[in-house]
Amino acid sequence: MSRLSAAVLYHEGDRVLLRLRDDRADLPYPNHWDLIGGAVEHGETIHEAVVREVKEEIERDAVGLEYFSNYPVGTINHVFTAPLPAPVESIVLREGQRLALVTEDETRALALVPWVARLLGEYFAARR
Numbered sequence: 307m308s309r310l311s312a313a314v315l316y317h318e319g320d321r322v323l324l325r326l327r328d329d330r331a332d333l334p335y336p337n338h339w340d341l342i343g344g345a346v347e348h349g350e351t352i353h354e355a356v357v358r359e360v361k362e363e364i365e366r367d368a369v370g371l372e373y374f375s376n377y378p379v380g381t382i383n384h385v386f387t388a389p390l391p392a393p394v395e396s397i398v399l400r401e402g403q404r405l406a407l408v409t410e411d412e413t414r415a416l417a418l419v420p421w422v423a424r425l426l427g428e429y430f431a432a433r434r
Contacts, residue, residue, distance in 0.1 A: 308381040311356035312343025313368055314425070315390045319433050321409055322426065323390055324416070325363065325402040339406070339416045341385070341425075352384040363401045366391040374429065377421045385425055 315323040324339040342363050346355040353371065360368040370388045377383040394407045408416070410430040418426070 307378070309346040309352060309355075310343055310381050310383045311346055311352045311359060312341035312383060312385050313356050313360055313371065314341060314374065314385060314387045314429055315360075315368075316387060317390045317394075317407055321407045322413075322429070323394065323397075324406050324408055324413075324418075324422075325399065326404050326406070327402055327419075329403070335419045337403075337417065338419045339413075340402075340419045340422055343383075343385075346384075353386070356384070356386050360391075364391075364397045364399060364405075366397065375425070377425055379421045383421055383425075387429070 323342065325342055327333060327335055327338050327340050329337045342360055343356060344359045346352055356371065357368050360366055368388050369391060371386040374385045374387045377385065394405060397405060399405050413426050
């Protein structure tokens with residue numbers, strides 16, 4: 307089973323950074339909101355993968371990463387949490403259409419990747 311690593315990057319605990327996936331037929335869940343993250347490469351740990359993916363996708367260093375949980379759905383999605391490394395306005399997005407900093411209520415109106423919707427429900431419940 308393949309592995310992915312992703313990060314819930316949060317601002318003051320009540321907002322999380324999401325990325326709108328590209329609108330391409332070759333991608334799973336095109337035009338859906340997702341976390342920053344991606345595949346764990348050969349020889350890489352899940353921690354190394356999430357650090358690399360954050361750097362590749364938003365040109366920032368992931369600092370203060372804490373393991374949150376895993377979500378097996380065809381692949382094993384390993385999720386870390388960390389504070390947002392910069393104001394969202396200053397972040398350069400390298401993969402995807404755009405970024406948004408959203409609250410729990412706002413996530414309910416978004417087309418989320420299904421496992422991400424479940425994860426965010428658990429994340430926000432744990433923060434209450």
